[in-house]
Amino acid sequence: MPLNRSSPPPRLKILILSTPVGALGSGLGGGVELTIANLARELRSRGHTIAIIAPLGSQLGDLPTIQVPGELQLTAQTQEQAASISMPGDPVLANMWATARAIQHDYDLIFNTAFDWLPFYLTPFFDRPIAHFVSMGSQIAAIDLAIERVAVDFPGTIGVCTRTQAATFSFGDRCHIVGGSGVDPAVYDYCDTPEQTLAWLGRISPEKALQDAVAAAERTGMKLKIMGKIQDPDYWAQIQCDYPHAPIEYLGFLPTHQLQQALRTCKGLLMTPRWVEAFGNVAIESFACGVPVIAYRRGGPAEIITDGKTGFLVEPDSIDGLVSAIARLDEIDRAQCRHAAETVFSQSVWGTVMESWFYRLVD
């Protein structure tokens, strides 16, 4: 029955399932934490009903959360490409999905953010459509296979952030590109009078190559403010040992309000991904503060940054490239960065992309 133009779009009841690698708010879930929080807020502002199933200890403000006990899942990016499917003894992932199965009929749609074999394997066993948000590029062959099966059997249900990320999968052409998140400009304070400092945001883990940003800070003598969860303490210790004199300051894993207060006065954000970053939520948060982004021309950031306008894209893994881009930061009009966050990368624009995807799957 065609949607009658005069009737308002239907209100959906959406069940969001978290990543199982950490409690929401712990920082272990990386960009997915922002994806879930911003999506939930945006959908609610549009009149939809949402609930979030997440590991015990998750903090999501006033968002309705169903907390589930169990052991956290091993992160996919630390496993070998040929790794077998693994789950701990009492897997929070399985417990979350058992909860979802029990309550699925109270909802119109399930939104999955776990990058794990189980949710894709379980898809045919559910009575409700499942929109899968694939948060990384290809990591483990067995998970790729499970995703591909769903992409073939349930066309249109695999969402990815960017074209580059889609291209890491053999079935990339079957993926629907939806971006990684959207920012609410009201949450970020624009600053057009920066200090001589740089920023680096993200999980402190080898695939993010923080050491490159530290090397660039040492070369330029500009202080580097580092914010994010120390996911790999040995890696962090090694960086401090390798760069004892670098002008760095670790500010911790900060909630958005404090994060943007520290970020907004910086001259630029450095993104140094060694892997194909699926999106790069930190880039659009930086834009919202008016802070240009310098990133390796690799993965999501290469599709987010307009070279010379909202930042610079440099030769991947080149410290020299970072250093020369840092010297050019004054060329960027910070208002252009803020404008990008208020338009292309805003929560409301992204919310419409996600809502249209969900309407298509519910129909």
Ligand code: HBI
């Ligand atoms: N690993 N196994 C697994 N499952 C996830 O959902 C997952 C992950 N690693 C990282 C991750 N999710 C998020 O940090 C993404 O934003 C990258």
